Amino acid sequence: MAPHKLCMIPGPIEVHEDVLQAMSTPATAHVDPKFVPIFGESIELVRKVVLTETAQPFIVSGSCTLGWDMMVNILEQGDEVLALNTGYFGDHFSECLEIYGAKITTLRAEVGSRPTNEALKEALKEKKYKMVTVTHVDTSTGVLSDIKSIAQTVKSISPETLVIVDGVCSVGSEEIRFDAWGLDVVISGSQKGLGVPPGLSVVVVSQQALDVFKNRTSPVVAYYSNWKKWLPIMQAYESRKPAYFATPAVQLIYALHTSLKLITSEPMEVRFEKHREVSAKFRQTIRDLGLKPLAQTEESSANGMTAVWLPEGIEVPQLVPALAGKGVQIAGGILTGLAGKYFRIGHMGISVMEPERHHIDKVVEVLSESLKELGYKA
Template sequence: VGQAALEAALEKKKYKLVTFTHVDTSTGVLSDAKTIGETIKRVSPETLVILDGVCSVASEEIRQEEWRIDVVLSATQKGLGTPPGLSVVSASQQAIQTFENRKTPVTSYYASWKRWLPIMRAYEAGQPMYFATPPVNLIYAFHASLTAITKRAPSLAERFALHKEQSARLRKATKEIGLKTVAKEGAFQANGMTAIYYPEGLAASDILPRLAGKGIVVAGGLHKDCKDKYFRVGHMGISVVDKSRGDIDRVISALKETTAEAKKAKGLSNGLPNGQFSEPALITETSTA
């Protein structure tokens, strides 16, 4: 949906809120959150802007106040580098006030902001308050991860730059192998995960087991229209921030070898120019997206 179509829809009808996904986990498509957020608020200031940042927080730059995004929703298991199990919500004053002024009751008891806002305000004031017992081990893990992200090297700006750098290297390497990405080249390719089509004539059974045999675990496709035609590589967090681990290099090397082996087994042409990359193999993290 282009900006003009978005503006036309907002001018035609009044919306309480608009939600959109920053990075589509199924395809690796990155949306222009800045333009979307600013456009909605310019045309319809009362409309709340809700950003799904599950696959983007800590991997993609998000300037919540500047881009006029009211709520960012995320989870801990991707760019935030913590085991799954925690939901993360960052809300603007406008979003909180809208909630507090709502007329209809919230249907959820545990997930209601009515229960959690007093807890948040008490913690911000340095006062103890209790509603429910969280998974304490995950809270400690999340604290450790946030400390590393916000208070240690590399800086946030450097962290985002590393994600862009390493994702670009991955895409360049896959292109040299002869593979195509699901997301179109350019500004709409995510920097924390990449979805890659299987080589022509090959399927998941030809690629994924071979990668696993080399110690590389990737995720299968999710989009209903083409889920059997591609796989996903996660390259976020420590896999790109700590280059000494060599995660990117190992994945690209394994991808190159696997593609060549699978094509040979099927009697297909390898298609690599002189069998070489223009630079050392590198990709991103081997985590499932």
């Protein structure tokens, strides 16, 4: 790959050369006999990434946010939703669901923390919820939610309640065991842990959630995101048959297929552990520099990104350009009211799985240099 500024934000992430090459496929019809099995196998490979045998993946052209909109398929007017909130994206997921008629009850934690299991239990005993939503990794804070424990608690108290996971910044970098943990929906997209340029919404849906969709009593108030349109398409391509509702992003699906083949070429456990190892080492480096992550504990720290409080006297408009000038792109904060007080760095995908690229080493080097040049003394 030609020398370029490293994209080390929490997504989009650096993309493997083979994935970029796959995107250079010439103009190809979405019903081409060579493309149909590529799309079909991509659907199957998504299952392997989230460790499910029976769930239904949807791969649809659009941003990750389209996955939020797809929840219109299982929501009806007035449905009660319990939202576990760990930051900016939890707020906006709830905003999306309210548009489709959901009545939201929010369990919110202080910045850098997550709602407790005890608070979840109490909330579940107070009323019946159609679904519980949780952001697995809120990209605004780098807080990791314990979706295994959340799902166990929800299903033990209310088996009918659906567990909806915003996995945009977790699929491909965090441990997700869809079947074993009893998850119902995982929402993601192409540009983070799956290591593909932006443009694909990837949503995985349990049979329980599909039954809720099929047995709803009112029409789905959406057209493009309607599973009645998309389910036959996914089933057709997986059966290696062409079908049409809206034109898929052919070149992006070629890229996704290539990346999924790379990801699943070794057990997912290897990928989970490598991200845990690299992120723990990176956070320790941050502490050694005298800085402090937003996530308050190791257990609540994401493995694909880290948000870091800025030291006294240094501002985002100073630090971000300083690193960019040395060939590394990082991100400022986005949490309402605190955006200017911290910065964010991504560490997922090939930057983690292929250490010979020295992406993380480069980040540490230029971050240390830039802080020093800006007058910071650890």
